[in-house]
Amino acid sequence: MSEDVQVSVADGIMTVTINRPAARNAVNRAVAVGIAEAMKELDANDAIHAAIITGAGGTFCSGMDLKAFVSGELPIVPGRGFAGIAEAPPAKPLIAAVEGFALAGGFEIAITCDLIVAANTAQFGIPEVKRGLAAGAGGLVRLPRQIPRRVAMELAITGEFISAQRAYELGLINRVVPAGTTLEAATALARTIAANGPIAVKASKQVVQQSQDWSLTETFARQQPFLDTVFKSSDAIEGAKAFAEKRAPVWKGK
Incomplete structure (x- = not known):
């Protein structure tokens, strides 16, 4: 470089x-x-x-x-x-x-x-x-x-x-x-x-950026694939467990 x-x-x-x-x-x-x-x-x-x-x-x-x-x-x-x-x-x-x-x-x-x-x-x-x-x-x-x-x-x-x-x-x-x-x-x-979940951060950025071009009638349907990636991840389970156990989460990006 x-x-x-x-x-x-x-x-x-x-x-x-x-x-x-x-x-x-x-x-x-x-x-x-x-x-x-x-x-x-x-x-x-x-x-x-x-x-x-x-x-x-x-x-x-x-x-x-x-x-x-x-x-x-x-x-x-x-x-x-x-x-x-x-x-x-x-x-x-x-x-x-x-x-x-x-x-x-x-x-x-x-x-x-x-x-x-x-x-x-x-x-x-x-x-x-x-x-x-x-x-x-x-x-x-x-x-x-x-x-x-x-x-x-x-x-x-x-x-x-x-x-x-x-x-x-x-x-x-x-x-x-x-x-x-x-x-x-x-x-x-x-x-x-x-410090936040990397999958959640990436998906959140994508929705905020791309939704500028979405109509109101399609907004929730268009964001769903991004949310599916987040909520089906092992990081989502880890985040919930860490909250319940009062500890810092250990993210795997999966």
Whole structure:
């Protein structure tokens, strides 16, 4: 894996760090490939229960590396899209830990994640239009599903930024924490997730994501196959036993 992406795993939690601080962690081809490889490992490794993506040097990600783009390099992985993640996020929970700027493709990486923890000094935006480009890595399609449509429209066509507090008020991010503590806060959140039944967590994520496109009349029927997987698992029995016996459950992921 490229030095542009650093990956570590501890206590069932993967941390993926975009490591190009001199370029404000702009995404080039190497970063895209590195993130894609990390996401593949996340979903394939049963010992990993959740992941965090962050940026080195006090900035989350400034978006696509425009210098690389001008030279003809595209930070896209076939089948996974921009940054190796925009079109195919992992099945397991992913948390963005945002310090500084999450702009353009960086913002799109963040909103691809399931949860966002942001520093109180963080800023978000999709300023692609200011460079004659468009937020095609999810900004134009994911953002209107996560915040009010008119606010998403304003961000898309003005290219202006919003603060972490404004993003929190809009329901776009989960936690606002002091600058410099986002990774610590995201890790605490990941540990809470990792303590839960992995089959139940995965199924819950799938239903929450996919049900956005379900009609009300089909909702319960469409979610049933996911629930069958959960309730027929040995983990479901283990969870009930552990509760009755007043002990921590020992999950097997089966």
